[in-house]
Amino acid sequence: MAEMKDSFNEVTAEMLKVISDYDSVTGFQGAYNIRQDSMCAGRKNSENITIESKTDKPGINIRVKPGTKGETVYIPACVTHSDVDDLVYNDFFIGEGADVTIVAGCGVHSDGSETARHNGIHRFFLEKGAKVLYKEKHIGTGKGTGLRKIDPVTDAYLKGDSYLEMDTVQLRGVDRTTRSTSAVLDKGAKIVVRERIMTDGDEDAVTKFKVELNGEDCGADVVSRSVARGNSHQAFYSVIEGNARCTGHSACDAILADNGRVDAQPALNAANVDAALIHEAAIGKIAGDQIMKLCSLGLTREEAEEKIIEGFLK
Amino acid sequence: MLELQNLVWELPGGGSIINGVSCKLGSRLTVITGPNGGGKTSLAKLIAGVEKPTSGRILLDGEDITDLDITGRARLGVAYAFQQPVRFKGLTVRDLLELAAGKKLTADEQCGLLAKVGLCAEEYIDREMSAALSGGEAKRIEIATVLARGAKLSVFDEPEAGIDLWSFARLVETFEDIRSNTSGSLVIISHQERILSIADEIVVVADGKVRTAGPREEILPRLLKGEFTARCPAAFDVHGKAGECNG
Numbered sequence: 306m307a308e309m310k311d312s313f314n315e316v317t318a319e320m321l322k323v324i325s326d327y328d329s330v331t332g333f334q335g336a337y338n339i340r341q342d343s344m345c346a347g348r349k350n351s352e353n354i355t356i357e358s359k360t361d362k363p364g365i366n367i368r369v370k371p372g373t374k375g376e377t378v379y380i381p382a383c384v385t386h387s388d389v390d391d392l393v394y395n396d397f398f399i400g401e402g403a404d405v406t407i408v409a410g411c412g413v414h415s416d417g418s419e420t421a422r423h424n425g426i427h428r429f430f431l432e433k434g435a436k437v438l439y440k441e442k443h444i445g446t447g448k449g450t451g452l453r454k455i456d457p458v459t460d461a462y463l464k465g466d467s468y469l470e471m472d473t474v475q476l477r478g479v480d481r482t483t484r485s486t487s488a489v490l491d492k493g494a495k496i497v498v499r500e501r502i503m504t505d506g507d508e509d510a511v512t513k514f515k516v517e518l519n520g521e522d523c524g525a526d527v528v529s530r531s532v533a534r535g536n537s538h539q540a541f542y543s544v545i546e547g548n549a550r551c552t553g554h555s556a557c558d559a560i561l562a563d564n565g566r567v568d569a570q571p572a573l574n575a576a577n578v579d580a581a582l583i584h585e586a587a588i589g590k591i592a593g594d595q596i597m598k599l600c601s602l603g604l605t606r607e608e609a610e611e612k613i614i615e616g617f618l619k
Numbered sequence: 620m621l622e623l624q625n626l627v628w629e630l631p632g633g634g635s636i637i638n639g640v641s642c643k644l645g646s647r648l649t650v651i652t653g654p655n656g657g658g659k660t661s662l663a664k665l666i667a668g669v670e671k672p673t674s675g676r677i678l679l680d681g682e683d684i685t686d687l688d689i690t691g692r693a694r695l696g697v698a699y700a701f702q703q704p705v706r707f708k709g710l711t712v713r714d715l716l717e718l719a720a721g722k723k724l725t726a727d728e729q730c731g732l733l734a735k736v737g738l739c740a741e742e743y744i745d746r747e748m749s750a751a752l753s754g755g756e757a758k759r760i761e762i763a764t765v766l767a768r769g770a771k772l773s774v775f776d777e778p779e780a781g782i783d784l785w786s787f788a789r790l791v792e793t794f795e796d797i798r799s800n801t802s803g804s805l806v807i808i809s810h811q812e813r814i815l816s817i818a819d820e821i822v823v824v825a826d827g828k829v830r831t832a833g834p835r836e837e838i839l840p841r842l843l844k845g846e847f848t849a850r851c852p853a854a855f856d857v858h859g860k861a862g863e864c865n866g
Binding site for chain 2 (some may be wrong): 319321377530556592595597598599601602603605606612613615616617618619
């Protein structure tokens, strides 16, 4: 099945607007694959980007031709009711010198008492000099008591001088998430991770990063900003391994409110004398002088806190 | 017109910082000066609502604002430039200026505001107001957020601190410009002769009290003379005729 007509329900339609900036009039511009409740609900290829179903397991292969410039491919996945446990394997093959954006939002909606879960296993294979901006937004919706769970696993393999930027956002509504990301970098490759998470209520979010810096002059920059409110809990684990002359930086910055809890365990493993690795971590409530400053501009205390958090997670 | 009536501010553990200040700040540009530790910054914080006085009243255009919090005073038209600019991870210069102005700003408006503090909007408008900015840059942006408010009363706590000489000259021009082109009044806490020299009125605060107050023409020469005889302007009423500020 190379292409099929779009056919998705209203819950998906609403979620697409949030997770992948879907315009209900013009649709997606470029190649896309819409996954709804473990089925394909729409697909289109472009001249340079092809999407095909896997034959041995659920999921798709996304192939970007070498040298493709400036294209965007959308691969949203939605779970629209409870009692769905979606498991999908998506592999991205990015040709040499290509420069593309991948938008991979995920929404889970629960209206019943059973769990709604999406588990996306992604592998990225970046050829030499390839450049990818990967944008991912996660949301949970619906009033059901069933848990909304998203457990993404991402493994990236970066060949010489390739570049992967992962921009991931999860703001409220996802009850449980465990995100595992690993990357292996060759000579001159770079990975940049910008993660933003906000949890509230009884939500729990765990993120694990493991980056192996194996090639000369490769580098990693992993920055996580998080806000834990209500009775929610978050954990951030990162391991950066420097096995060559390389640069690695990770930062975990967390704001606590109410009874929120955050654990941060950053690890740096250096196995080369020229591996320059740095970690920063800061956890605390919103600084009083920040609230005071915004109040002096006419905001109430509550408005000030919202603004500060909104900016922090922007 | 801002009126302070017998303002007292004591620390919770005892010891008083402001010991009964009564004063009318009615001119377009009032400079509060005096020795370090004399209570100038505390007075500014009491006016802005950052701190609450132990006793005494604060009136803005005849309205008692003593019990209003910082937000309430801001909404009535009090603006306050912090001596130490507050840093934010994530909020940009644009965010702060637009919050201050209470509206979206056009490119021309952004440019106009930042030019007044010697910054180029194109270069700064989308920068985070974070620790990545230098002390001087942050200070200028702090001042710009107060200018953006177009407030009835703007209080600047040592605006010159951390600003280089060239930008400082520009800043003095900016204060003069505000005085002549807007209807709001300015209260500036400063030690700088250049700023004192553009004041309409000068209030000297020392030991938590108003030592003297009056028109610049009257106060400034004595302050300068005092510098020669005793470095501390608080002492100058020994040498000159002390003015009383009775409110």
